[in-house]
Amino acid sequence: MPPVRVRIAPSPTGDPHVGTAYIALFNYVFAKKNGGQFILRIEDTDRTRSTPESEEAILRALKWVGLQWDEGPDINGPHGPYRQSERSLLYKEETRKLIESGAAYRCFCTAERLEALRHEQRRQGLFVGYDGLCRGRTREESDTRSSAGESFVVRLAMPRTGETIFIDRLRGEVKFDNAQIDDQVLLKTDGFPTYHLANVVDDHHMQITHVIRAEEWLSSTPKHIVLYQAFGWQAPEWVHMPLLRNADKSKISKRKNPVSLDYYRAAGFLPEALLNYLGTMGWSIAGDRELFSLAEMIEVFTFDRVSLGGPVFDLVKLSAVNAIYLRALDDAGVVKRLREWRLSDDFLKALVPLVRERVQRLDEFIPLTEYFFAGDLDYAPVAKELVPKNRTAKEAAEMLLAYVEALDTQRDFTPAALEPMARAFAEKAGWQAKELFMLIRVAVSARKATPPLFDTVVAVGRDMAKRRLRLAAEFVKKLA
RNA sequence: GGCCCCAUGGUCUAGCGGUUAGGACGGCGCCCUCUCACGGCGUAAUCCCGGGUUCAAUUCCCGGUGGGGUCACCA
Numbered sequence: 001m002p003p004v005r006v007r008i009a010p011s012p013t014g015d016p017h018v019g020t021a022y023i024a025l026f027n028y029v030f031a032k033k034n035g036g037q038f039i040l041r042i043e044d045t046d047r048t049r050s051t052p053e054s055e056e057a058i059l060r061a062l063k064w065v066g067l068q069w070d071e072g073p074d075i076n077g078p079h080g081p082y083r084q085s086e087r088s089l090l091y092k093e094e095t096r097k098l099i100e101s102g103a104a105y106r107c108f109c110t111a112e113r114l115e116a117l118r119h120e121q122r123r124q125g126l127f128v129g130y131d132g133l134c135r136g137r138t139r140e141e142s143d144t145r146s147s148a149g150e151s152f153v154v155r156l157a158m159p160r161t162g163e164t165i166f167i168d169r170l171r172g173e174v175k176f177d178n179a180q181i182d183d184q185v186l187l188k189t190d191g192f193p194t195y196h197l198a199n200v201v202d203d204h205h206m207q208i209t210h211v212i213r214a215e216e217w218l219s220s221t222p223k224h225i226v227l228y229q230a231f232g233w234q235a236p237e238w239v240h241m242p243l244l245r246n247a248d249k250s251k252i253s254k255r256k257n258p259v260s261l262d263y264y265r266a267a268g269f270l271p272e273a274l275l276n277y278l279g280t281m282g283w284s285i286a287g288d289r290e291l292f293s294l295a296e297m298i299e300v301f302t303f304d305r306v307s308l309g310g311p312v313f314d315l316v317k318l319s320a321v322n323a324i325y326l327r328a329l330d331d332a333g334v335v336k337r338l339r340e341w342r343l344s345d346d347f348l349k350a351l352v353p354l355v356r357e358r359v360q361r362l363d364e365f366i367p368l369t370e371y372f373f374a375g376d377l378d379y380a381p382v383a384k385e386l387v388p389k390n391r392t393a394k395e396a397a398e399m400l401l402a403y404v405e406a407l408d409t410q411r412d413f414t415p416a417a418l419e420p421m422a423r424a425f426a427e428k429a430g431w432q433a434k435e436l437f438m439l440i441r442v443a444v445s446a447r448k449a450t451p452p453l454f455d456t457v458v459a460v461g462r463d464m465a466k467r468r469l470r471l472a473a474e475f476v477k478k479l480a
Numbered sequence: 481g482g483c484c485c486c487a488u489g490g491u492c493u494a495g496c497g498g499u500u501a502g503g504a505c506g507g508c509g510c511c512c513u514c515u516c517a518c519g520g521c522g523u524a525a526u527c528c529c530g531g532g533u534u535c536a537a538u539u540c541c542c543g544g545u546g547g548g549g550u551c552a553c554c555a
Contacts, residue, residue, distance in 0.1 A: 114552090317491065
């Protein structure tokens, strides 16, 4: 048996996701249980959405929860680099082999043709997928057109008959009819690989033995198996963990749940409590026990105790678990955590310029800055401020939500950048800037008067600000 | 819609043919107590439905129903 090697492979396209921590936990625990290696690989092949800020945030967040990787972009290892954007040559070379063996082919179809094709297939209620037009072209034509500089993607030539069967560690045998599987794009026009190709190539070259990932990947596993077969490689073992869910059972999403690990840190959750809670999602240590440390989880871990119903991620229960961890700390321990959280010199220093002209005595400082240290706020006392004059509650709620969405793609989270962004945003929506600003102010602080708005927003923090904007929107909706 | 996965209280779960269906969060009530919280005790609430198999099904099989995922040059 080769040594166990597992990986977590996040895509740096946004906030560090709680689902990433969830899957990382099971990978980490399984690796440690078996004396194996846990690898962090950054899947940044989507050049338009990947950002270095997001990558940094993911590394920071994973360190915060305490899941340290053995090999990764910041740690030397024998199978690097660990960032897919730095492995382009490898994917191209492997793709060339696939084209040569006939397992893959160049496709010159335009986006418009594919769009029309899908539309028609959907209209007729047929299987939706590539129709194989370019699969029928001769190698000569394909070579000539590509060397003439025509742009193309490379597609996997899926077998058209038979079925692909694999063993999922948690479900047993899973079968797919090959005819139902699309000729997946492996290499994009920009020369970067898609997830499917990069993932298989890297998992093989990095000698990954067990792919432990979320259930959303289950239905693309046959494509991956076919790739392993085409390369003549041994496929890893497959473990598809259940998906974390919103209260309505849909896949956990930022619209319905705080999803950023940065939020959980800002909201005062202890990393060991978060990990413990995530460990009870779909897994149990024993019938009558739910509190355990990472070390204890590692000690007794087995996939046999995974249950497959998608667990609803419940902030109330998480808070209850957190409370137990918090109470177990001694007084000095609590102080230490408070300092690591918001009562640090750095944070207090950042607040002083915002309020120094606004206080006459020291005793006014805490009441005046209270909302910088709070979590969810009570909007009832400021309810009428949340609906600007001449706007309806519905409009206000929609505005708040639209603004949160806009914040998602705001890379520069500084007052200097946020203000013009908000002004432009207001103008585009046909709002006066001051209408929007007051709305944001009240949502973020539950007050009518604060220090300059965007200094306030920045000090509250991106994730807490977003949470409050959403909660304020919910609140306003109920006023309608 | 096609394909795939799943199904124990509101939620997280234990159970792996015979149990008064266990624990936790949340709810409610009582006790503790100057208040609140903590803590303690108690209480309501669950095996999706229908067929099989079996002496016996929450548990095994099949079918429904329900929920979810996936069908991108995103991962």
